[in-house]
Amino acid sequence: MRLPDKTTTLEEAVSGIADGAVVMVGGFGVPGTPFTLIQELVRQGQRGLTLIKNDANEAGMGVDHLLAAGQVDRLITTHIGLNAHAIAMMNAGEIEVEFCAQGILAERIRAGGAGLAAILTDIAADTELAAHKQRIEIDGKRFVVETALRADVALIHANSADPFGNLDYVATARNFNPLMAMAAKRVIVEAERLQPFGGLAADDVHTPGPFIDCVVELGDLSKEYAVVRR
Amino acid sequence: MRLPDKTTTLEEAVSGIADGAVVMVGGFGVPGTPFTLIQELVRQGQRGLTLIKNDANEAGMGVDHLLAAGQVDRLITTHIGLNAHAIAMMNAGEIEVEFCAQGILAERIRAGGAGLAAILTDIAADTELAAHKQRIEIDGKRFVVETALRADVALIHANSADPFGNLDYVATARNFNPLMAMAAKRVIVEAERLQPFGGLAADDVHTPGPFIDCVVELGDLSKEYAVVRR
């Protein structure tokens, strides 16, 4: 026995995304955002997308390119305060935005990845975020039903990957990536370094290979990955 | 700023457990079972315990010592087939046993650790395991409500720990340990090696220190930790 090889090209990996797809995108700010996969999705031009991402990056960066190109109908997110362009599109009705409490977005994605139907929580129960959500009573207390999120495709940024798709992440670039890597039908990884089989210690793998479908090795990193000078 | 030091003695750590406590115990078979913490709990003799553990170890090993000493009223578990003594006690009504599907036990513990009230799943819906559990309908499908589990105390076995309680696990000794380490009011760790602050790389920590209350360094390992010769 040996483990299967899932390495492929950038173009091939992203070409599996259809118009109208629900796409999860890793990252919290710059760290962990798969800028190269996003740029290829802009180049290929799939439209009518629903994006699930913690934030909307900043104007002119990352998923903002998808917004600017009119490829996105809907965004499920927690905070888009650093992207004035996204806020303007939302206010103009050019994109529909669903806000979720950050940890609950994380748990809804994780629940999707864990094959659960929903989680029950009291978070945001007093706020408009949960105003229209189903509630149920357990032992006399009422909880909000937060349904699991799954996607057609997840775009993941990893520090390193082996050909089977075992991944590790670095520092705060981990964030939503391991959760989204479990929660999509097709999971595409861009990795800064491709390791040989056995190059990642089995105890140090952050996302196990069985969750991954395509591994793309990055060449030189674009400027979007760099430290932001404000 | 520096991180707090949580190292303590075996006796001191376990003395915080009260009669009647709900106690989670890590491990799946031998790997990851905190044999030394269990032995100290036998020595101190707290009674009326509810144990939450994947299995009942084998007769004469691990939590079986607690069963044999009459310290356990109730066991929430997935499979006790390797411990004929535990099965006999169950059949004789000397302990009450609640069985749960293994991955659902893991998720119920994780839900407790994540501050959720419950998860919704279709697992075991057709079986007697879920026969008396609450069900709710989402989008026309019915799901079982599996409530979160939390404990008064969790007993955790780690490979190494730093004084703040950052932990790593080795191989299949990980199993339920990282989940239980999030899900108890008081989390006690036995570690094969105590590392200095900074001795675990921040990217390789399996359980972050904020979840941990007490760290006990193990000396020489008892025979219970060794390879089982059948």
Place this chain on the structure above:
Amino acid sequence: MVARAAAEIAPGMVVNLGIGLPTKVVNYLDADFPVCLHTENGLSGIGPTLPVERADRNLIDAGGAYVSTVPGSAFFDSAVSFALVRSGRLDLTMLGAFEVSQSGDLANWKIPGKFSPGAGGGIELAQKARRVVVLTTHTDRAGNPKLKADCTLPVTARGCVSRIFTDLAVIDVTPEGFALRERAEGVSAAEIIEATGAPLALPAGDTPTF
């Protein structure tokens, strides 16, 4: 039959082999065959089973056997391990059985009054693997059929079994019930029908043997 079952594994699959007969399937896989074996106690990429002299005390499979790793193995916790199963990343599981019904119900975890150790991870494997096949003797020790119209024992999961490999035959569970696909060398269709506790559809032409 174990060799025949091994041929059920396609290249690239993620596979969980249940305790007992299914575990032996691994001996029939080529060194170069691309497959990922999963065990629910937290390992993808199981390597060969090891004798106790060479065992790692921290490295077992869900049945308690001392196993090893391969280049590219990964360890994870029990929640991640079953997330993989429930979210559809397990392509195939091979399980043992006490009973299989003609509608694919599986009973393999409890015999009331005799055997009730708990279900372990079996329910999730049976309910959520993309394909569930059973490896079992065709009859129990007393000679009673294990393939039945309905399960009499508590079920593990309903309608989950696609195919059954026994010492006598390969049998599919179809919308119309059991269908014979292959006979063991030297076993007649009549003998298989006799040992099966529910109607068995025969192929139109010759039945291949294994």
Place this chain on the structure above:
Amino acid sequence: MVARAAAEIAPGMVVNLGIGLPTKVVNYLDADFPVCLHTENGLSGIGPTLPVERADRNLIDAGGAYVSTVPGSAFFDSAVSFALVRSGRLDLTMLGAFEVSQSGDLANWKIPGKFSPGAGGGIELAQKARRVVVLTTHTDRAGNPKLKADCTLPVTARGCVSRIFTDLAVIDVTPEGFALRERAEGVSAAEIIEATGAPLALPAGDTPTF
């Protein structure tokens, strides 16, 4: 006021400092003080903020500032990060505010029609930290009180705030409403009452100053 707020942190705590004023509290903690700073994007054990020249592109806090680690830091994913918050492992959070009501309701995430970027992690911090204190100017830019009988803006969480540190005073939220605990040096109780939009109980004797 920031220095005064820093004294709220007890040895051994796990603390999350919100964006804005609260972030500055870190400058008032001794090098030898035992505390663990948490940021919701996945780090326990935040070290000093770094200038861009020395920044690591992969190491930010939830506000986007480039930070560093200390010996014993740990990185984790967003689910674990909020598990820590929701399960009661966060001893204290210090947050900014648009409004705080006399029953401890907090509004700090949305101004309808003007400011609606989403709540980020603020709701969980406000709702689940063991103790929530607010750092804010006593009045808004127009001079209107931020401490009110009721919040007029959408709330972040109800009844969550224990204590408020402002440029004028330290005020507790009690079952009977706002209670003055300390005055800023040179500020009279009358001025504080004037700037507060709900009844303010005064201490029996002298009010300490900070």
